[in-house]
Amino acid sequence: MTAADHEGPITHFQAFRAPDEKHLIQILVTLHPTLKELYVIWSDISDCFPEATRIQFQDVFVPKLRDSWLYRVKPHGIKYHPEIVLDVVYGKKSPSPRKNRCNGGGIISVKKTEHHTTGAAPFQDALAEDRDESEDDEPDEADEGDCLEEGIYMEGEPAAGVNELLLEKILVNGGDADTRQGFATSNITWSSTEGQEHAKEKDNEEEQGKSSENDKGRLNEVDNREKAEGEDVLLTIRELLEDHAHQEAGLTIEDLISHRVRDILKSRYTWSQCSGHSRFFCFLPNVDGTPTSPTSTESTPSTITTNTIPGILSDTEFDFYYLCDCVNIPGSKIDSRPHWIGAFGELSYEPISAEPFSLNQIRRLIPIVGEYVMGVLEMLKYGVCIERIPEEWMERVSLTIEFLESKGVQSCEKLMAEKFLGPVSAVTEPILDQLPPIVPLDAKSLREFKSWVDRWSLEDYVQLYPFRTSEGDIRWMCPDHFKSMMPNEEPYLKAATFDADSMWSEGVYEAFYGVWSLRIKTMEGAREFFELTGRMTCTPVLTMSLDWDLGPEDEDELARAIGQLSAAVIHILVRQRKASLEDVEAGFDCGYSSLMRAALQNPSFETFTISRQEPDTEYDYQDYDDMMHILKAYELKSQDRLMTAERETRSAGMKTALLVSNLDSAIEIVPHLAGGYHVFSELRLGFRSFDSGDHLTINFSEVTAAGKTAGSHVEVQRGVEVEDLFHFIDRRQWCDKISIMASLRDGHGLLHAGCLTDVTLQVTFKDEGPQIRDLITSNKRLRSLTLQSTKPIFDPSQAYETCKQALLDHPAIAVFKISGPKAVGQIQSEFTWSNPGDSVEMRVDIVCNHEDRVEAMFQRYGPLIERFEVEGLSLTDATAMGKLARRKKRPFSPKYFSIKNVHLIEPAVREIIQYVVVNGAIEDVVVLGSLASQPKGVKRDTKLMEASAKVWAEFLFATRSRVTELSLRDDPQLRVLEALESQSIQSLDLPRLTSLHFSCAMKKSNLFEYSWLEMLLYLKGPAARDMRNQKEPWVRALELAGLATEEKLSESRMITDFCLYEVKITAEEWTRMLRYMDFSIITCFDVRQKTGFLPETLLQIADVVPRGSTVLKTFFVVDMMDNENNATAALEAKFGPKQVKIKEGDALIALDRFYV
Structure with a gap:
C-alpha cells in the first residue's frame, strides 16, 4: 500500500488485520538503517496491538529481520510485504525465561554479546516470538547474579541451554572424552564466498575482543595463567557451538546462493576469453509499473510462489546491464564488492550496457546464459557477494527471476520453497554439498553470447573500463573503481596527452577501450612510449606503428623493450625494408627476427602481431570501434602479416604463424628464438605467403602415444640446449602431426628430414619419380601422401606405378592420393589408394569427371575399386568400365556408385552406366x-x-x-x-x-x-x-x-x-x-x-519426435521466415527448457529454433 506525493518521495504503508478491529490498520514503513530494506518497526506494531504474540500471513509465520548470518538486527522489525495483508495473532505471552543467577555449584556463567544470536528453523522462530517481544526494544540488562538453568535460554541468545551447561562443564571440569569429541566434530567448514568470509572475520574479531573483556571479569578467581588458557578454550568452544547451532537450525537462502555461485566468483577470464564481457551481467524486463508478486517480496523458505508472470508480454523488451567487477583485485588495498552501476551525473537515461533484447532473443539466450544470469540476479537481490541492488530496481529483478523459473531455470528461492520447507527437510551442509554449483561460462559460450549483444557505439552505453590485473585476467569496472585500482595514475594521465606533448608521435590513449594506439616517428618517441607502458600494467591493448627506418641498434633496443611489455594484446606495424644478412641466413628475408624473438619469449601477452606497411596506405589509429571480434578490433588493418602468436592464458601453448623465406633454415632457428618447441601448441611457417602457398604446420599434441600428458613439465627446460625437430618429436613418441604443403621443384631439404607425417606436393609428373620415392623412403612415419597435379591431363595409374614399390615397402603409410587441379564448375578429381603398403588390404576410391583418363585405372585396379563417384566420363573410359563389369571373374562392382548431374552425361555413356548399375552387385x-x-x-x-x-x-x-x-x-x-x-x-x-x-x-x-x-x-x-x-x-x-x-x-x-x-x-x-x-x-x-508454421502444426510435429530412439541423429524442422511463433510455451511444457549445447553422441532435435 503506497501513498505518493508528486513533489516528494513515495510513502509506503503495511496493512494489518487484527481480530478486534473492523478495518485494516495501516502502519508506516521505513528504511532500515543497516540492512537498507523497507520494514515495519516492531515497537509500532506493539503499540498498535499490545497483546500481539506473532505476525503471520495465512498459515505462514513472519519473522523479525535477520542479517545474512541469521542474527536479529536492531532496530527490530518485520520486512515490508507490499500488496499483502498481514494477520495479527493475540495470545497469552510466555513467562520470562530469566531467573536470578545462583553462585553455587562451581558453575562459571558466560555472558554472550548481542550479535551472538543464532538463526533457527521456522518452528524455533515461532517459539521465540511467544516471548515478550516488547523487551527487544529495550537495552539488554544482564544481572551478574543470574544463572542459567538446563533447557532455559536468554532472550537474544541461541536456543541451546544444554549446550551452555556442557560448555561450562568443559571449562570447569574438563568434561569427558565423548563430550569433547562431540564438540570437536561439530565444527563444519563453510563453503561461503570470499566476501562473506571477510565479513565474518571482522565480526569474529569484534566478538573475540568483547568476549575477552567479559570473561576476564568472570574468571577473576583463577590465576593469570589459567585465566588465559580458559579464555582460549572459551573462544574456541563458543565458535564450535555457533557452527553446531547453525547446522542444527539449517542454512539460509544466502548460504544456498553462496554455494551455488562459488565457482562463478572463482572464475577468471583473460582478454582473449572474455570477448568484451564483464564477469557479472544480467537482463531485466523493461516494464513500467510492474506489480510485485508474492514471490518477489519474501526471501524466506516460507515464500509464497505463483506461476503467473505479470507484465511480460510478447512485445516486452529486456534491458541488458553489466556490473562493476571490482572484487579481489591482486595488490589492491580497497575493500569492494561487485555492484550495480547507477546513472552518471546529469544523464537522464538508464545505464544500459547494450541494445535491448526482444523476448524471442531472450528465449534463445536462456540455454546459453540462463543459469548464469539467475545466479547474478539472486546475488543482486539478496546482497550475497555483490552489493544489493537499489530498491527501485528490486521489482524488475524479482520479475526476471520468476520469468527464468518459468523457463526451467532453477532458482535458490524455488529450491528453498519446494525442497527445504519445514524443520524435517531443513537445508544442512550435507544436503548443500549435493547441490551442484552453477557452471561458469567458458570462452566459447561468451563468444556465442557476444554475437547476440549489439553495442553500436560504446559511448552510448554505461561506462565500463577494462582493467588487466597482475595475474593477467580482465575486470570491467566503473570509472571510480577503475581510477582507485590503478597503482599509479601519473603514467595514465600522461598517456592521455602524450601525442600532444610529444613531438615524435601521434595517436590516442583510450582507457574506455583499453587501448593505446600510436604512430611513433623516432627512437626518442619510442623510448618515451615504452617508459610509460612499463608502468601502465593495467592497459590491455597496445598498438604501435614504428614509422621510421629501423637500424640494427634500434631494433635491438626495441626488442628489449618489447620483451618486458605486459599488455594482453600487442600490435606492431613496421616499414618494409631490406633484411640484414643474419636474417636472410636464418630464413627471414622480411627482417625483424629480433622483434619476433622478443615476442616469442614474452610470457605475458595473449595476442602478438607484426605487420608491414602496405604501399600508399593510410592507417587510422582510432579505428577500434567495432567490438564484434575482440581480438581483431584494435589491430591496424594491414594484410602484409609477418607474425601472429596467440594463446588464451599465460600457461597455454602458443599458436604461432611466421612468414619465412627458407623453410629449412627457419625450422632450425625458430626453436632458438622461442626457447624450444615446447612453448608451441601449433607452429606454422609460411613460405612466400602468410596464409596460403607452401607452408609447414606442426600440431603439437597434448597426449603422448603412451597416454601421458606431454606438457611443459616433460619438455626441455630453459637453459638446456634446444633439440632439433626430429629428436624432439622422437622423444615425444611421435604423437605430433607434422604436415607440409610444398612444391617439389622448390627442393626443400625438410622433405627428406625424416620427420614428416603428412605431405601434400605439387607435381608435374615429369621426371619426378626418384624424388617422390626418396621422400617416401626417408620419412618412416609418413601416414599420408598427396600428389597434386598442376596439369589437367595426367595418368593416375602411371603415377601410382612409379611409387608402387616404395609404398609397399613403407611401414606406416595409410593413404596415397593423386588429385587434379581445381576447376570452376566441376568436382576435383581424386584417386585414392588406402593401405597401399598391403597388397591384400589395398582398396581404391575414384572421383572423376569427363576430362580424366581412367581407362588404365579400370584395367589395372578395377576389382579393387570400392567407391566410384562420377560427374562425367569419356566414351572410351565408359566402354572400359562396361567391359570390366561384364567379366564373370572379378568384375567391376564397387560398393558405392555415385552419379552426379545425369543430364550432363552424354547418352551413350549414360546407357553404359545404367547397365553397370542395374546388373552389378553394388x-x-x-x-x-x-x-x-x-x-x-x-x-x-x-x-x-x-x-x-x-x-x-x-x-x-x-x-x-x-x-x-x-x-x-x-x-x-x-x-x-x-x-x-x-x-x-x-x-x-x-x-x-x-x-x-x-x-x-x-x-x-x-x-x-x-x-x-x-x-x-x-x-x-x-x-x-x-x-x-x-x-x-x-x-x-x-x-x-x-x-x-x-x-x-x-x-x-x-x-x-x-x-x-x-x-x-x-x-x-x-x-x-x-x-x-x-x-x-x-x-x-x-x-x-x-x-511459416502454425502453432498447432508445430505441436503436431512435436508429438512424433522419437526422443527415446537409439538411431536418431537429427530431427530438424524450421521455417525460413525467422518469425516468432506462439508454440514456445507449449514446447517448453512438453520438452522442458530449450537447450543449446548438444552432448557428444546425443541427437540434434530442433523444432523451429527450439532445441530439445
Missing part, C-alpha cells in the same frame, strides 16, 4: 544433382530444362530397382516431379531407396502438387502397411499396379533419411506427411520450409 547407388546445372555458355530456356528433366525421369525409371539414395534439386516449376509423374506408375517401384533429399525454390506450388512424391512416401512408410489406414484416392491404382501388395511391401525398404529444403508445405500436407513416416527407424528428418 550396395549403394546414389543419384544426385541439380537441374540448374548446365554447360557453360548454354542458355537455360524452357525447352532445355524440360529435356533435362526428362533425362532425369528416364534414368531413375531405368535404375529404380537399384537406387538407394536420391538427392535432387528441382527447378521452381517442379519439372522433374512433373516428368516422373508422366512416367509409368512403375517409376514408384524403388524398393532399395532409403534416403530421399529434395529441394526446390518453390514460388507458387506446394509440396504435394504432383502426387508422385506423396505416393512414393506412402509406399515407403507405415501407412501402406497398415490396412486400417484410410485409403487415399490413388491407393487403388497402386494396388492394381502390384506396388501395394503385402509381398511387394515386405521386400521394400522404408525411408530412414528424409530431407526437404526451400519447399512450401501446408498444414494439411504436414498431417499427411507425418503419417507416411516411421519415426522409430528415422536417422535424419530435416525439413526447412519457406512458409
Whole structure:
C-alpha cells in the first residue's frame, strides 16, 4: 500500500488485520538503517496491538529481520510485504525465561554479546516470538547474579541451554572424552564466498575482543595463567557451538546462493576469453509499473510462489546491464564488492550496457546464459557477494527471476520453497554439498553470447573500463573503481596527452577501450612510449606503428623493450625494408627476427602481431570501434602479416604463424628464438605467403602415444640446449602431426628430414619419380601422401606405378592420393589408394569427371575399386568400365556408385552406366544433382530444362530397382516431379531407396502438387502397411499396379533419411506427411520450409519426435521466415527448457529454433 506525493518521495504503508478491529490498520514503513530494506518497526506494531504474540500471513509465520548470518538486527522489525495483508495473532505471552543467577555449584556463567544470536528453523522462530517481544526494544540488562538453568535460554541468545551447561562443564571440569569429541566434530567448514568470509572475520574479531573483556571479569578467581588458557578454550568452544547451532537450525537462502555461485566468483577470464564481457551481467524486463508478486517480496523458505508472470508480454523488451567487477583485485588495498552501476551525473537515461533484447532473443539466450544470469540476479537481490541492488530496481529483478523459473531455470528461492520447507527437510551442509554449483561460462559460450549483444557505439552505453590485473585476467569496472585500482595514475594521465606533448608521435590513449594506439616517428618517441607502458600494467591493448627506418641498434633496443611489455594484446606495424644478412641466413628475408624473438619469449601477452606497411596506405589509429571480434578490433588493418602468436592464458601453448623465406633454415632457428618447441601448441611457417602457398604446420599434441600428458613439465627446460625437430618429436613418441604443403621443384631439404607425417606436393609428373620415392623412403612415419597435379591431363595409374614399390615397402603409410587441379564448375578429381603398403588390404576410391583418363585405372585396379563417384566420363573410359563389369571373374562392382548431374552425361555413356548399375552387385547407388546445372555458355530456356528433366525421369525409371539414395534439386516449376509423374506408375517401384533429399525454390506450388512424391512416401512408410489406414484416392491404382501388395511391401525398404529444403508445405500436407513416416527407424528428418508454421502444426510435429530412439541423429524442422511463433510455451511444457549445447553422441532435435 503506497501513498505518493508528486513533489516528494513515495510513502509506503503495511496493512494489518487484527481480530478486534473492523478495518485494516495501516502502519508506516521505513528504511532500515543497516540492512537498507523497507520494514515495519516492531515497537509500532506493539503499540498498535499490545497483546500481539506473532505476525503471520495465512498459515505462514513472519519473522523479525535477520542479517545474512541469521542474527536479529536492531532496530527490530518485520520486512515490508507490499500488496499483502498481514494477520495479527493475540495470545497469552510466555513467562520470562530469566531467573536470578545462583553462585553455587562451581558453575562459571558466560555472558554472550548481542550479535551472538543464532538463526533457527521456522518452528524455533515461532517459539521465540511467544516471548515478550516488547523487551527487544529495550537495552539488554544482564544481572551478574543470574544463572542459567538446563533447557532455559536468554532472550537474544541461541536456543541451546544444554549446550551452555556442557560448555561450562568443559571449562570447569574438563568434561569427558565423548563430550569433547562431540564438540570437536561439530565444527563444519563453510563453503561461503570470499566476501562473506571477510565479513565474518571482522565480526569474529569484534566478538573475540568483547568476549575477552567479559570473561576476564568472570574468571577473576583463577590465576593469570589459567585465566588465559580458559579464555582460549572459551573462544574456541563458543565458535564450535555457533557452527553446531547453525547446522542444527539449517542454512539460509544466502548460504544456498553462496554455494551455488562459488565457482562463478572463482572464475577468471583473460582478454582473449572474455570477448568484451564483464564477469557479472544480467537482463531485466523493461516494464513500467510492474506489480510485485508474492514471490518477489519474501526471501524466506516460507515464500509464497505463483506461476503467473505479470507484465511480460510478447512485445516486452529486456534491458541488458553489466556490473562493476571490482572484487579481489591482486595488490589492491580497497575493500569492494561487485555492484550495480547507477546513472552518471546529469544523464537522464538508464545505464544500459547494450541494445535491448526482444523476448524471442531472450528465449534463445536462456540455454546459453540462463543459469548464469539467475545466479547474478539472486546475488543482486539478496546482497550475497555483490552489493544489493537499489530498491527501485528490486521489482524488475524479482520479475526476471520468476520469468527464468518459468523457463526451467532453477532458482535458490524455488529450491528453498519446494525442497527445504519445514524443520524435517531443513537445508544442512550435507544436503548443500549435493547441490551442484552453477557452471561458469567458458570462452566459447561468451563468444556465442557476444554475437547476440549489439553495442553500436560504446559511448552510448554505461561506462565500463577494462582493467588487466597482475595475474593477467580482465575486470570491467566503473570509472571510480577503475581510477582507485590503478597503482599509479601519473603514467595514465600522461598517456592521455602524450601525442600532444610529444613531438615524435601521434595517436590516442583510450582507457574506455583499453587501448593505446600510436604512430611513433623516432627512437626518442619510442623510448618515451615504452617508459610509460612499463608502468601502465593495467592497459590491455597496445598498438604501435614504428614509422621510421629501423637500424640494427634500434631494433635491438626495441626488442628489449618489447620483451618486458605486459599488455594482453600487442600490435606492431613496421616499414618494409631490406633484411640484414643474419636474417636472410636464418630464413627471414622480411627482417625483424629480433622483434619476433622478443615476442616469442614474452610470457605475458595473449595476442602478438607484426605487420608491414602496405604501399600508399593510410592507417587510422582510432579505428577500434567495432567490438564484434575482440581480438581483431584494435589491430591496424594491414594484410602484409609477418607474425601472429596467440594463446588464451599465460600457461597455454602458443599458436604461432611466421612468414619465412627458407623453410629449412627457419625450422632450425625458430626453436632458438622461442626457447624450444615446447612453448608451441601449433607452429606454422609460411613460405612466400602468410596464409596460403607452401607452408609447414606442426600440431603439437597434448597426449603422448603412451597416454601421458606431454606438457611443459616433460619438455626441455630453459637453459638446456634446444633439440632439433626430429629428436624432439622422437622423444615425444611421435604423437605430433607434422604436415607440409610444398612444391617439389622448390627442393626443400625438410622433405627428406625424416620427420614428416603428412605431405601434400605439387607435381608435374615429369621426371619426378626418384624424388617422390626418396621422400617416401626417408620419412618412416609418413601416414599420408598427396600428389597434386598442376596439369589437367595426367595418368593416375602411371603415377601410382612409379611409387608402387616404395609404398609397399613403407611401414606406416595409410593413404596415397593423386588429385587434379581445381576447376570452376566441376568436382576435383581424386584417386585414392588406402593401405597401399598391403597388397591384400589395398582398396581404391575414384572421383572423376569427363576430362580424366581412367581407362588404365579400370584395367589395372578395377576389382579393387570400392567407391566410384562420377560427374562425367569419356566414351572410351565408359566402354572400359562396361567391359570390366561384364567379366564373370572379378568384375567391376564397387560398393558405392555415385552419379552426379545425369543430364550432363552424354547418352551413350549414360546407357553404359545404367547397365553397370542395374546388373552389378553394388550396395549403394546414389543419384544426385541439380537441374540448374548446365554447360557453360548454354542458355537455360524452357525447352532445355524440360529435356533435362526428362533425362532425369528416364534414368531413375531405368535404375529404380537399384537406387538407394536420391538427392535432387528441382527447378521452381517442379519439372522433374512433373516428368516422373508422366512416367509409368512403375517409376514408384524403388524398393532399395532409403534416403530421399529434395529441394526446390518453390514460388507458387506446394509440396504435394504432383502426387508422385506423396505416393512414393506412402509406399515407403507405415501407412501402406497398415490396412486400417484410410485409403487415399490413388491407393487403388497402386494396388492394381502390384506396388501395394503385402509381398511387394515386405521386400521394400522404408525411408530412414528424409530431407526437404526451400519447399512450401501446408498444414494439411504436414498431417499427411507425418503419417507416411516411421519415426522409430528415422536417422535424419530435416525439413526447412519457406512458409511459416502454425502453432498447432508445430505441436503436431512435436508429438512424433522419437526422443527415446537409439538411431536418431537429427530431427530438424524450421521455417525460413525467422518469425516468432506462439508454440514456445507449449514446447517448453512438453520438452522442458530449450537447450543449446548438444552432448557428444546425443541427437540434434530442433523444432523451429527450439532445441530439445
